[in-house]
Amino acid sequence: MIKKRIKYGCVCGILIMMIMGCLHIIKNKGVIKSGIDQTETASLNPVIYKTVVCLDAGHGGDDVGAEYNGRYEKDDDLAMTLAVKEELENLGVEVILTRSQDISMDNAPRAEYANLYDAALFVSIHRNYYDGYEAVNGIEAWINSQFLEEDEALATTILEEIKKAVPKSTIRGVKGGTIDGEGNYTINRVAQMPSCILELGFISSHYDNNLLDTYFSDYAKAIAQGIYAYTQTLSI
Template sequence: MRSLRNRILPLLLFGVFFGSALLDAAPVRLRSIWASGRRNIHLLDGASGLGAVVSRSSSQIALSRGKERLVFYPDRRYALFNSVRVNLCYPLLMQKTNPYLAKVDYDNLLVPFLGTRLPYKHKISRIVIDPGHGGRDRGTAGQHLQEKTITLNLANRVANILRAYGYKVELTRTRDTTLSLGARSAYANKRDADLFVSIHVNSAADRSVRGIETFCLTPEGAASSNSGKPVASRYTGNAKNPNNFLLAYHLQRSMLLQTKASDRGVKFARFAVLRDIRCPGALVEVGFVSNRSDEANLGSAAYQDKLARGIAAGILNYHRSLSR
């Protein structure tokens, strides 16, 4: 009996480790090309490797897996992830009929969204909410509202919801006090935050502009959404690029579901408040006080509750996504 067991055990161990290696190995070869100084991954290869079904027409390429649906557009710098607008770092590149996605977008958007594994899985216990501006820095202002007041009200509402779910929540400021951008990220780091969300309000010279947008830190070597120029700089916050994107996506989607506001998309920026944080983070712009309708909404307690529920739901959904 012992002799038989000694022969079977190595075979079982071989099967466990060899089988695991087969499961982890990528069965699909990813074709790639170099163009404009960057590597681009064949989108259809990437989709196949992630188990997505592809359907395409002359105007779009759709990837589906389970409940997830992504739509890409030839030569466009945006896509729709479950109907949420997501700005790409670079436009989808077409070589005849072959679509290529910039590797930075493949690594930091497509893989974390459709993949079964995240490079950085982490606990979420302590969350730092950052009410933008404050004190001498009032932020932007509309006809009736100031940004610093809206952000503090919202932050408190979000904190109360998250605490009811058992999270430890801290605010970078609890009163109308002046706080530098560096002090905000330093506070999150000092408190060993697991997540960081900064809340802001928008403004535009064109008063017809309205809606919600969410930012995460631009990956190193990529161009921010409001720029076409790549920047090589890598910041501390770039260590969590895929998680930053997933958090931003869930925040944007959840706020839109709660408020039915206009979708201005998930975007990339090198905001100072996001550059130095050691945990995944995002910055939300919850509306435009320069727009009459948005300002009226932002001044409504009922609408602020919707926004707060959306931000909290985004955090909860991000937390759930880590269990994949």
Template sequence: MVIYLNKTHMRLKVSLLTVFFCFIFSSLSFANDDPKKITIVLDAGHGGHDFGTKNSLYNEKDYTLEIVKAVKERNQNTNIEIVLTRDSDQFLELIERSALINKVNPTYFISVHLNSAMDKTKNGFEVYHYPKNNEAKILAENFIQNVNFPIENRGVKSANFHILRESKAPGFIYEIGFISNENDAAYLTSEDGKEKIISEILKFIQK
């Protein structure tokens, strides 16, 4: 009788373990079918009383906001969440921007800006990363190598800018082009130019 009870008990334990492991493996299989979601922060440079650089047609704060909002609106990938540091014409201190990025804790961030120079011949787009962040350097290099614009590619540079230094996530500053250069400005402010910039950023994010 004792032997019978022990055998019954053992069979019950084996059955329970079988059910348990089947549940675990089925759960793992389900999880593997669900791609990992990523979060990306897009930072529109300047805002509010801070106009940034400007020409007779555009100012940086409005242009950068238009670009990042369009990228967010056109993202149809449910596994990618895009968060904006601002979605209206508001002023944010640099410390507020980096604090928001750190709170969101994204996969990476892109801070979008327009460039300007006293030398009107300077033209092209470029990206900046923090020199002590190798992950950000790789990300910036990947971006610059994969985007395709009909203006000069000025490459990747490093800089000790606040948002690059104080944000814990890797990221880079994307200087779209020189608004002070006649050819750059004509392209950047054209509908075709803006459409190309939006689509290239979105393509990079979704690849």
């Protein structure tokens, strides 16, 4: 009888320690989650996710980005980012945003934010611009000039889904570095996870603007599907 009590007491002690440990983890997760993006971005769904995706709406606030006939890139960027966030959450993916409002932000803190919360991947959504020639159109993605396999796979998967969803879109492919051929865009240089900058058509192109407005939901679903498909290849 004494041996059984000792054994029972040990088991109870172990169980209590395990419960306290779980409560400590849950408490810590709560602290981290409540600190995510003060501009109201992260999902409030309490489900424990395997991956966290960070989406970045380019420009914002005083930085309007490209402008064409009264249309501001920052507005298109934010609208699409919010739509993609919703689609990803419908797929069970946890999403954090660098901004969910029309606020100004430097580029480095955007990527540092994704690093801080150990995001599985980082996608920055923009619109392109070509001065003086409206016929230039199409969608492209920019990655680090090293053309790391994971960066290229992320960008390629998104572009493939866009082409399937909106066949009329011109896909200009995956490009590395910067348009002037020097270094890398800050997002792709600072991010410590697979990243890409998605240029969702030229705001200077009536053709691209018409496609974006007409197939807005299709683009959002395609981008989300591409991101989701890539997350399924990760071992996290």
